[in-house]
Amino acid sequence: MKHYDVVIIGAGSVGVPLAWQLAEQGSRVVILEQEASWGRGQNRAAIGGIRATHSDPAKIRICLESIEIFKSLESKYGFDIEWRQGGYMYVAYDEKMKQQFLSLLEIQKKAGLNIDWIEPERVVELAPGIRADKLVGGTYSPGDGYASPLMAATAFHKLAMDAGVEFRFGVRVDSIKKEGTNIVSITAGDEEYTADLFVNAAGAEAADLAHLAGFELPVFPDCHEAGVTEPVQRFMEPLIVDILPDADSGNYYFYQANTGQIVFCITPRPQIWGRDKDSTSTFLPLCVRRMMELYPRLRNIRVRRTWRGMYPMTPDGLPIIGYPEAARNFLQVVGMCGQGFMMGPGLGRILTQTIYAGGNFDKPAGSTEFGFLFDELSITRSFEHAELLK
Amino acid sequence: MNRVQHHPILAEPPHRKLVSFSFDGMTVQGYEGEPVASSLVALGIHTFSFHHKDGAPQGLFCANGQCSQCTMLIDGIPRKSCMTPLEEGMDVRTLKGLPALPAQDEPLVQAERRSIRTDILVIGGGPAGLAAAAELGKLGFQVLVADDKSKPGGKLVLQTHKFFGSEKDCYAGVRGIDIAGILENNAKRYPSVKILPNAPVVAIFKDRKAGIFLNYESYLLVDFTALLVAAGAREKALHFQGCDLPGVIGAGAFQTLVNRDMVRAFKRILIVGSGNVGLIAAYHALQAGIEVAGIVEVAGRINGYQVHADKIRRMGVPIYLNTTIVRAEGTDRVERAIVASVDERYQPMAGTYRTYEVDAVLIATGLASCNEFLQQARSYGIMAVAAGDAGEIAEASSAMFGGRIAAHRLAEMLGKRTSVNPEWEETRQVLASRPGDSYERSPIVPSKEWRPVFFCSEEIPCNPCATACPAGAIHLRPLRGNIMDLPYFDGSRCTGCGSCVAICPGLAITLVRRVTDDQAEVVLPWEFSADFEPDRVFELVDQSGKYLVSATVHAKRRVASRSTWLLTFRVPVDIASRIAGVRVQAEDATRWLEQEDTACIDLDTPLCRCERITLGEIVEFIKANKIRDINQLKTLRVGMGACGGKTCTQLIMKAFKLAGVDPSEVEPATQRPLFMEMPMSAIVNEGMHKLGGKEAGSRGAP
Structure with a gap:
């Protein structure tokens, strides 16, 4: 049994930047990934467009953050990701x-x-x-x-590695052990992981993972x-x-x-x-x-x-971000609707801030200003209002 | 112009029309319809582009439409010069850096989709594909053979030498170029078989369709039920310092230039690799009037057939074992090659470096199956089988049986009641055999009667001498009970007709008879020009090429059916039966200079040629990012270039090993369509519109 502060499922466009940001703040993080290496799911299938031009305020905010991070990969961290404004x-x-x-x-x-x-x-x-x-x-x-998803993914992976994030590749989540509405441990690749916080960043597999944890996600x-x-x-x-x-x-x-x-x-x-x-x-x-x-x-x-x-x-084209009722220490960062590459880094930064500001099931944004984001992108929303500009 | 004149085997192609075209603004000439690349090489032009990343010169490499190194600006558009037929008035330019997209902004005219339906799509019209198509035609299937070249036959059309194997099974003793035609006609006998030339398959799709870049100008979707992949093989590349210079080319590419396009591409070459392909390339070079400085082989033994190697040595080409290429040098093309002997770890040894003044280095270090279509089809759940080199690298003779067998397997899968003739599989395996044991032959003392002498001492799948002898006097010694057994003369009835001498693919049979007390006559095969002066003195050599005696020709005759000359020499009787051949190349061609030892710096040489990523960069990247997945090298753009990873995939494990990674831990690369780049106008079959001076999409679907 191995204990971490955070266990993230999915080493893709959402999981890796989030892991990096959390580790930078001092968290002990492990990422469990079924593929042979990082970004092998939909991350590398992204074509590379990065825009804040959405019609939903939460997405606009997330992507403005993302753009800052993509730019900083080159200017601050020295990675060439072929970013071009x-x-x-x-x-x-x-x-x-x-x-x-x-x-x-x-x-x-x-x-x-x-x-x-x-x-x-x-x-x-x-x-x-x-x-x-x-x-x-x-x-x-x-x-x-726009930037190269391949180069960006590798940059995030390297930053995460250097910040101490551990990666487990080629392992599938086999079972999730719960006590009441909390996850106790996740077993993957014959290893059982316990953590304070679990994160569903499983992209196209997100609904399956939620199902294992005893609830349903409208992610198709x-x-x-x-x-x-x-x-x-x-x-x-x-x-x-x-x-x-x-x-x-x-x-x-x-x-x-x-x-x-x-x-x-x-x-x-x-x-x-x-x-x-x-x-x-x-x-x-x-x-x-x-x-x-x-x-x-x-x-x-x-x-x-x-x-x-x-x-x-998702039914309305917006992501689902939040802590579900049925698994309260299982943060969902899912349903990116094809925009995980452009939203992942911004989400990673925002969610890290909320987690370090005491964010949890009762008060997802903690003491930050991001309450609006959790409201808009809540798992319990009606999903009736499709985004105007997808 | 550097053209092959008076080739001893190949006839000058008829109806070749000289046309004028422009190269970088100069008016030059070439033959209409030949690839632009071949026209340029014939003009002595070897540098086709300068890479956009670092300005490095690039030239012809695969001559097979696969690698894209030969891309040039043709009528304003980047195109592979090895696959673009020359036309009168073409504007050909060296590509410097990235091409600019021509501002052809007139609206899209008439997009259309073209499709065709067939039971079985055969990818590749080489020996396996054609043999398979004939069988499938016989079984009544609708068959479409899609071949990427203008003429079916695969690599047979490049082979001027006589084939090994048996006459009964696979046309042994017939030259490859002629077998191609026989196989094509066999397949065409069946009306349900359609052969589509100039039809490279660029993709297999999940919805059981294949995309064809028809005539290299339009897009045809083939709706098929099952797939037979007979796409052959591609040459393995080799990574060494200077391997990216124009003039370092595949041996198959060389054969294409010399034997198909009849271009005397180089003056003197060095060959790397002693497999049958490398050995044969030396023979082809000599026939085309190109000197061969030598063949280097890193292993301690010849990789190909011994008879092939002996034949090449007799012609005057040395084969250096335990020797590696260290470096190719030159400004914009190869001017020198440096080789060295290796130690038991295959590392160059101090004090053994030497330089050859050559203008080309031929890489003949093996073949890799073109099996990506098979893999893709199977992963999609599409019914598919492979045949020939696409399944297993072996001789063309074996591929013909592989094709037939695959055809019946596929027919069975499609519910046809048929069965594979069990003899075929046995024959296929024999024909695909590696050489067996070697046997010493007893010395022959010539008598007054003619008799054959065999310089064939290693077991290989070959028997045409036995079947060609009209007197039935040659038998295989029945040790294995198949055509691997060695031939022997039964001691009587030889009339000296020369059938065995003329048919032997290894040129490993002579005839001798004693004519006086101290003189004998020896009859030797000759596959070079017989248009020599009567007083020309030939150097006659023993089996391995050692000089024995000089003599003039006493008599010559031509066996037209084998396009082989038989030369008769009068020689001292005591050495007559040791004379195995005639030296073709003067020793001067093989000279070399001693070279000071220098460090091997292949880390600075690109391993990914398309994107020019060096071995060192890849090794560092693997270490820094703990890479265990080839797909992650795409971050460096390795495998993302025009060739689609066809070249570097063979080499990439070198980088992983240097980075200390066990190759078995490495996740293989994912293959995705397209397998060949295709312009957007072709994808939509844009109407009969004038595009960059070339009529695109003007030919319809079959």
Whole structure:
């Protein structure tokens, strides 16, 4: 039996930054991970976009923190993570879309985002060659950007290791022992771990883990495919999002990485529920057609590789953060809905602050100002109000 | 131009049209339809790009469409020059750094999806794939053979030498280039078999479809029921200082240049590795008029067939055992190679370094199965079998049987009542055998009657001499009871017809007879130009290449069916039966200079060629981050380049070992599509639109 201050399940985009922050504060932390190494779940399937441009104040706050941390990985800790503050650009090709964006802008600005409406000329300036006919403009948030999920994950892993976090790879949680509404121990890979606090950062497996602990989580993974091209000289700056759905797909988005590759992803319609990570033949022709319709210049770039990952979805598209009634010392940091990479570091910092400020089941935010976040992202919320800008 | 003139085996390809194209603004010429890379090499141009990361020169490496090292700007677009057919007026430029995406901003025209349906998709039209297709056709299946080259046959089309094996089973004694055609015709006999050339498979998808980059310009989805993977093998790379210089190339790449495109690519080469591929590459080089400074082999014994090695030595190519390549040197391409003898730990020994003035180093250190499609299909739950090198590295002869066997296994899996002929598996195994024991042969004293002399003393799967002898006077000594047994002359009925001499793939049979008290005649096979002066003096050598005597040719005749000359020499009777061959290459070609010992600094040499990540960087990264999972090396971009990890995956364990990690602890790399880069315009089959001067998508689906 081994005792730790904190046992985290999942060495992904949420678990590793959180473990690092906790260990930096002096906690003895172990991470249990079923994969062979860190970030092997959905973390490395992320395409790398990092934005605070959301429509939900809690997410905006979390991601503003994240952006600071991503930047500090380079400036303070000396890791190259290919961070580039290229901004996010949502494009509009009709008046209705423009009005939708303009109404969102109010909420976003109120939440402290640096974002504004830009005219077609500016859109073209930021993305030369983008389709200009019928273009009515877009929103542009220059504080957002993108980084390499692989490099960021390795940086967080290294920081966590250096801060004393222990990693157990290739172990699955076999059982969870409870006394009343508290977890006593978790057994994984023939080892029993006791701790003051347990954390569910199991991503797409979060609901299974909750089930083992005696409660249900509304987290259902769906699948998305992504791809990357060969590198070319820089020709576009922001990550471009086209939220206009068509017959077979929802939104799609792409950016030119710091090293020159185009990285792209599409939301299939209807959604593909499940955990299948095997590539399908439908993704490339669909996503490439939509990208080329928007950005014909991409016709000559060569696609190098594709992959498929999961979005651990919740019914309303917002994450679930908090201490459940049925397992009060089991912090849930789950249901990232495909945004674990961009939210993980910010969540790690915020949650560490709340834990060190006495946060627990009775008062999740402890003495911090983050009560609003636990309220909005509570496990007991109604899940009825879908986020406006997913 | 550096072209192979008067190849002794290969005919000059008919209808080759010289066309003009532009290279970095200069007007130059090449043959229409040949790969741009080959045109350039023929012009003496070996540096195709300068890497965006560090400006390092890059050139042709695999010549097989796999590694992407030959990428150049062709009509403004980065393309693999080894896979791009030359056209009149092409604009070819050295790629310096990252390419700029051409500002072709006209709207997307007419995206479309193309698909085709088949029972069985055979990936690869080499010996295994073609043999499998014929069997499947016979069984009545609809078969699509997708081959990535313009001509089916796989690597057979590069083989100018006669094949080992048996005449009955696998066309022994016939040259590889001719076997390719036979197999293609066998498969085409069945109307349900369709062979699709220029059709590289780029992906296998979960929904049981395969993506084909058809004609390297459009995208065809194949909806199939089962998969037969006969994708062959790729050459293993070798990591040493300077291994990334243009001029360090795979032996198979060299064969492609010399035998397929008939480019006299280099002047003098050094070969690393004494397997059959390395040995044969030396033979191909000499036939093409390229000098071979030597073959180095790090092990203490020859890795390939002894008859192959002896043949090469007789031609004047030394083979150095316990010797390694230390370094390749040169400014923008190979100019020198440094080798050294190794100790029992395979480390270079002081005082043994020497330099060869060569312009190429051929890597022939083995093959690795192209089995990623098989693995992917199986992980998706798709019915799939492998055949040929994709399943197990062996000779082409064995691959043909492997193909047939795999075809029947697949047919059974698909519910067809059939069974594999049990003899096939036995034959396949014999043909795939490693060499067996060696036996000393008794000395022969020539008599007045003709008789064959065998310089074949190691058991290998080969018997065409026995089946070719019209008098039936050659038998295999029945020790094993199969074609591994050695041939012997039964002592009578030899007419001196030369059938055995002409068919022997090892050039290991001569004929002798005594003509006077002190003179004998010896008949030797000759696979080089016979267009020499009558008074030319040849150096005749013994089995292992040691000089015996000089002589002029007494008579010559050609066995047209084997495209082999038989040269008759008159020699002293006491040495006649020891004469095994004719030296081809002058000793001067193998000269070397002593070299001072220098430290081996391969840590500074890229192990990942695409992204140019050095061995040292990888080792440090493994140590610093406690890496036990190859996938984590992607953080360094190792395996993320254009080749998709095809080259470095073979080498990566070297880094783990140096970092003190037990290879058995290391999690293998995950493979993902695509297996070959493909432009977006091709993925959507963008309509007959003028793109960068090249008609894209102009050819429809079959």
